[in-house]
Amino acid sequence: MSCQWREKVGPYVDDELAPAAQQEVSGHLVECAECTAALAEQLALKKAVSTAGKKFSAPPELHAAIYRQLHPRTGASSWWKWVAAASALAVLTLAILLAFPKPGGNEPMMAGLVDQHITALASSNPVDVISEDRHTVKPWFQGKLAFTFTPPDLAGSSYKLIGGKQVFVQRKPGAQLFYAAGAHKISVFVFQAQEGGTRPPSWGRSQSFSSCTWAQGGLEFYLVTDATRDEASRLVSLFQQANQT
Amino acid sequence: MGIKFKAYSLYRGKVSGLQQKDFEKLALPLLDPLYNFARWLGSDTDEARDLVQETFAKALKGLSSFQPGTNFRAWMFRILRNTFLTSRTGLERRKTEQESEQGFEDSVASYDTPEVSLMRRADIELVQQEIGKLPHKFQEVLILADVEEMKYQEIAETLDIPMGTVMSRLARARRQLRQQIVDQLGIRKTVGAKS
Numbered sequence: 001m002s003c004q005w006r007e008k009v010g011p012y013v014d015d016e017l018a019p020a021a022q023q024e025v026s027g028h029l030v031e032c033a034e035c036t037a038a039l040a041e042q043l044a045l046k047k048a049v050s051t052a053g054k055k056f057s058a059p060p061e062l063h064a065a066i067y068r069q070l071h072p073r074t075g076a077s078s079w080w081k082w083v084a085a086a087s088a089l090a091v092l093t094l095a096i097l098l099a100f101p102k103p104g105g106n107e108p109m110m111a112g113l114v115d116q117h118i119t120a121l122a123s124s125n126p127v128d129v130i131s132e133d134r135h136t137v138k139p140w141f142q143g144k145l146a147f148t149f150t151p152p153d154l155a156g157s158s159y160k161l162i163g164g165k166q167v168f169v170q171r172k173p174g175a176q177l178f179y180a181a182g183a184h185k186i187s188v189f190v191f192q193a194q195e196g197g198t199r200p201p202s203w204g205r206s207q208s209f210s211s212c213t214w215a216q217g218g219l220e221f222y223l224v225t226d227a228t229r230d231e232a233s234r235l236v237s238l239f240q241q242a243n244q245t
Numbered sequence: 246m247g248i249k250f251k252a253y254s255l256y257r258g259k260v261s262g263l264q265q266k267d268f269e270k271l272a273l274p275l276l277d278p279l280y281n282f283a284r285w286l287g288s289d290t291d292e293a294r295d296l297v298q299e300t301f302a303k304a305l306k307g308l309s310s311f312q313p314g315t316n317f318r319a320w321m322f323r324i325l326r327n328t329f330l331t332s333r334t335g336l337e338r339r340k341t342e343q344e345s346e347q348g349f350e351d352s353v354a355s356y357d358t359p360e361v362s363l364m365r366r367a368d369i370e371l372v373q374q375e376i377g378k379l380p381h382k383f384q385e386v387l388i389l390a391d392v393e394e395m396k397y398q399e400i401a402e403t404l405d406i407p408m409g410t411v412m413s414r415l416a417r418a419r420r421q422l423r424q425q426i427v428d429q430l431g432i433r434k435t436v437g438a439k440s
């Protein structure tokens with residue numbers, strides 16, 4: 001014979017009973033072993049489903065796609081917008097050519113880095129190591145990358161380190177450091193340079209993001225942000241100072 | 246591609262119910278839960294991705310019709326589910342699955358504690374596997390109640406069914422899942438009288 005209160009155990013576990021009824025069931029549970037056992041079982045089951053049911057996570061490219069969907073980059077509706085877009089494209093192409101004069105060009109690399117940045121912006125877990133402390137983030141990359149670099153000391157600046165993650169862009173392993181600058185986010189990517197030498201910071205725009213690249217000490221640095229160049233340039237200087245050889 | 250363009254034109258449009266920036270704040274945290282729900286509904290990776298994108302596009306399009314103060318999460322989940330039900334997989338599912346509301350035999354649990362402790366020890370993969378064997382109607386109500394922690398009213402709005410049906414369906418889903426897990430764990434169970 002089943003206890004007549006049994007059917008209230010489910011709503012009780014789900015916190016769906018009115019306060020008075022919740023109180024009543026609590027009182028009943030003290031004296032009914034059957035309902036108490038059912039309660040324990042329902043709680044265990046609810047917990048098991050709650051854990052097991054979180055089986056699927058949206059892939060990073062979906063995060064990026066939704067972000068793009070919400071922040072479309074182009075969309076002309078009249079002829080003059082097409083003309084403006086064409087002019088802008090010409091200027092952008094020129095800027096990229098001037099900004100990245102290396103043989104072979106850096107456009108695919110920068111496009112890949114912008115994608116990485118967008119993915120981080122859209123993700124609820126943008127980094128693999130979460131820390132504001134550069135002394136925690138830097139050692140995390142040891143053993144993951146065949147080179148080392150120094151994240152700058154941000155004391156006295158408006159930047160805040162969020163964390164970092166390892167990335168592979170154009171089949172090259174690198175580090176992505178993720179920073180907050182007010183409401184904006186900045187990604188700084190570090191890769192091993194293919195050739196030595198120093199290259200001064202060179203600013204450009206890529207897919208409506210500000211970008212900057214420079215080389216020093218056998219490393220290549222790339223910065224991508226939706227902040228303005230003025231807002232991000234101090235971080236470039238801080239990186240340059242921290243990685244002086 | 247079409248979705249992207251649609252989203253853009255909507256982005257520029259007038260929005261009376263909810264502003265786009267508010268929409269983003271509310272909707273982006275739902276991306277993973279919506280994808281998870283889409284997969285549990287029976288979509289494969291590609292279909293789930295399309296479903297989520299279409300859900301965002303439709304939600305953007307219908308922003309002006311969203312009434313502030315009503316449940317945004319239920320609204321988003323309902324859009325996703327309705328979109329799924331009109332998809333090929335969803336239509337096939339509706340055709341083949343004929344779940345009887347009265348068809349499940351109630352079994353009354355006995356209350357031996359070893360069973361409860363075994364239930365606690367049931368590993369995640371086993372529970373996932375057994376949830377996967379449930380009828381879809383049971384799966385979705387379980388995911389919404391126990392993973393998304395939706396209230397019964399919210400589930401009723403999402404699934405567009407009466408609250409009483411939510412309660413009975415959830416109870417039956419849990420009983421069936423519990424029974425399956427118990428069977429898998431090899432526990433001999435006393436089946437009592439029908440309630």
